[in-house]
Amino acid sequence: MSTWQEREARVYMQTGRRQPVTLVKGQGLRVWDDAGKEYLDFVGGWAVNTLGHCHPAMVKAIEEQARTLFLASNQFYTTPQIELAELLVANSCLQRVFIANSGAEANEGAVKLARKWGKLHRKGAYEVITALNSFHGRTLAMVSATGNPHYQEPYEPIPAGFLNVPYNDIEAIKRVTTHRTCAVMLEPVQGEAGVIIPAKDYLKQVRAWCDEQGLLLILDEVQTGVGRLGTMFGYQQAGVEPDVMTLGKGLGGGVPIAAFLAKESAAVLTPGDHGSTYGGNPLVCHVAKTVVQYVLAHNVLDNVRKNGERLQQGFRKLQAEFPFIQEVRGRGLLQAVQFTQDISADVLTAANQEGLLLNAPRPNTLRFMPPLVISAAEVDEGLAKFSAALAKAGSARKLL
Numbered sequence: 198m199s200t201w202q203e204r205e206a207r208v209y210m211q212t213g214r215r216q217p218v219t220l221v222k223g224q225g226l227r228v229w230d231d232a233g234k235e236y237l238d239f240v241g242g243w244a245v246n247t248l249g250h251c252h253p254a255m256v257k258a259i260e261e262q263a264r265t266l267f268l269a270s271n272q273f274y275t276t277p278q279i280e281l282a283e284l285l286v287a288n289s290c291l292q293r294v295f296i297a298n299s300g301a302e303a304n305e306g307a308v309k310l311a312r313k314w315g316k317l318h319r320k321g322a323y324e325v326i327t328a329l330n331s332f333h334g335r336t337l338a339m340v341s342a343t344g345n346p347h348y349q350e351p352y353e354p355i356p357a358g359f360l361n362v363p364y365n366d367i368e369a370i371k372r373v374t375t376h377r378t379c380a381v382m383l384e385p386v387q388g389e390a391g392v393i394i395p396a397k398d399y400l401k402q403v404r405a406w407c408d409e410q411g412l413l414l415i416l417d418e419v420q421t422g423v424g425r426l427g428t429m430f431g432y433q434q435a436g437v438e439p440d441v442m443t444l445g446k447g448l449g450g451g452v453p454i455a456a457f458l459a460k461e462s463a464a465v466l467t468p469g470d471h472g473s474t475y476g477g478n479p480l481v482c483h484v485a486k487t488v489v490q491y492v493l494a495h496n497v498l499d500n501v502r503k504n505g506e507r508l509q510q511g512f513r514k515l516q517a518e519f520p521f522i523q524e525v526r527g528r529g530l531l532q533a534v535q536f537t538q539d540i541s542a543d544v545l546t547a548a549n550q551e552g553l554l555l556n557a558p559r560p561n562t563l564r565f566m567p568p569l570v571i572s573a574a575e576v577d578e579g580l581a582k583f584s585a586a587l588a589k590a591g592s593a594r595k596l597l
């Protein structure tokens with residue numbers, strides 16, 4: 198254990214399991230640990246580092262805004278907030294924006310909006326239908342929304358008003374819809390569950406049901422938004438428009454920012470209903486605006502589609518070589534490799550040794566979410582390191 202890791206163990210709350218790697222520096226797709234070892238980063242801050250580490254455009258934006266205005270409270274108008282909101286509206290199907298600080302907080306805002314909408318338009322309906330194995334964040338209400346007992350049980354009683362039903366099952370949503378329901382909230386692709394892609398028509402069926410019943414459709418695009426799947430937003434691939442959408446992660450490319458957006462018809466919040474001290478501050482808004490503009494102006498979506506495909510093809514070749522790869526799935530640069538056994542941790546450790554950082558959302562599944570600016574050469578380098586890690590872990594477990 199390095200001294201940093203010993204120091205952490207003494208003072209930091211042990212709320213999660215970390216890899217034994219202490220990162221001190223990043224540039225592009227690469228990061229370095231405190232011993233100077235270089236890694237290729239296919240975790241990307243959990244789908245956050247849209248433009249990679251320390252991208253010059255982001256560094257410039259931070260410098261510019263740090264010299265101009267950090268934060269001035271939402272008692273006043275600030276220009277980067279308005280410009281970012283305009284940019285999001287111009288490039289999505291939504292017309293109103295509220296800027297928050299984290300994905301969970303953006304989702305909380307979306308649910309508050311849905312409850313107010315239920316009061317105004319559905320006689321006080323307040324329940325939100327969400328999916329099992331979803332992930333919507335760690336606040337108390339969002340652990341209720343997140344359909345996973347592991348996140349809920351330690352905090353019971355959890356807030357009422359959320360019904361978790363199987364994903365990719367329209368009948369399950371229909372069965373629990375009542376006069377109390379105000380909204381359905383779903384991820385277009387379930388990220389934390391291990392990159393679960395619903396059937397082609399699922400979101401269309403949900404949209405139709407929401408229209409028929411007068412419910413809001415909230416899409417949590419905290420992980421899928423801002424290009425991750427190869428389109429600006431995931432809803433574009435599903436062929437539906439949400440009434441409300443949440444963003445986070447890749448929106449700021451590494452600075453803490455998130456947002457919820459609504460159609461004009463659903464934007465029922467009025468002065469006094471919601472607020473935030475840090476939400477929408479000039480510093481992060483200027484950076485997020487720079488990130489979104491960069492994605493739009495530099496063919497980044499094209500790159501995501503091309504190199505996402507290259508990565509997936511590479512995994513398929515490895516599947517022929519390593520029989521313990523059960524399934525390869527994903528869209529754009531949100532990809533997963535599922536194994537026949539629970540060997541994610543072994544492969545992860547072997548990958549660290551090879552100089553490749555990976556994420557394991559499930560004991561039998563690895564998730565790949567590198568920066569959206571990854572090059573073909575970096576995809577190939579990552580695949581070569583991954584192949585070496587599979588060989589090492591596979592032979593140690595006698596799977597080869």
Ligand SMILES: Cc1ncc(COP(=O)(O)O)c(C=O)c1O
Pocket residue numbers: 243299300301302304332333334335384388389417418419420421445446
């Ligand atoms: C789909 C989705 N929603 C919400 C969140 C929570 O975001 P945050 O950790 O910024 O609160 C995440 C985080 O992984 C996510 O993947």
